[in-house]
Amino acid sequence: EVQLVESGGGLVQPGGSLRLSCAASGFTFSAYAMHWVRQAPGKGLEYVSAIDSNGHSTYYANSVKGRFTISRDDSKNALYLQMGSLRAEDMAVYYCARGIQLWLFDSWGQGTLVTVSS
């Protein structure tokens, strides 16, 4: 069974940094692109970032470009999102998702909440 478990969320001050992790199991992690999608409280889904199966290509939404960095460690079956210069508008539940056909998401984690507040 595919499992994705996010962690690392919490309260951070504006301008601060946070690193999210996603632990994957139940599938060959290294064979899949992986993604981060977020959802602000009471709002819709917003695409954040992607990394291909090789870890060589990454993509960022304009809203996070230059502030967030996606990475993966296939030896640990783990996906990461390093978030910096955090703003109030970054406050959201962050989901990791497995990508099939690159940008189609067939499995999602339960999400981790990031709160940006002073």
Add this chain to the structure above:
Amino acid sequence: DIQMTQSPSTLSASVGDRVTITCRASQSISDWLAWYQQTPGKAPKLLIYKASTLESGVPSRFSGSGSGTEFTLTISSLQPDDFATYYCQQYHSYSTFGQGTKLDIK
């Protein structure tokens, strides 16, 4: 960037009703369109991809159609578990989600 617009934003219906949700793309995306269902506090769940292909395990009362810029999700006979928020997603060029359609009980 490709924009996705869903309508309506909210839909009230009863168990047994047939409902349709529409999704429009700002430019042609062929049939690279997916639908997700999300219940409160849970992660989204993939229902349909390639505009009309049902994900494994999804009940046959769900169906999708369309190509180019106009797409629909139809639920033929609403069941209690179907009251949720539905999102369309284009994956023709990176990824964009629609703003969501909340389906609630009339």
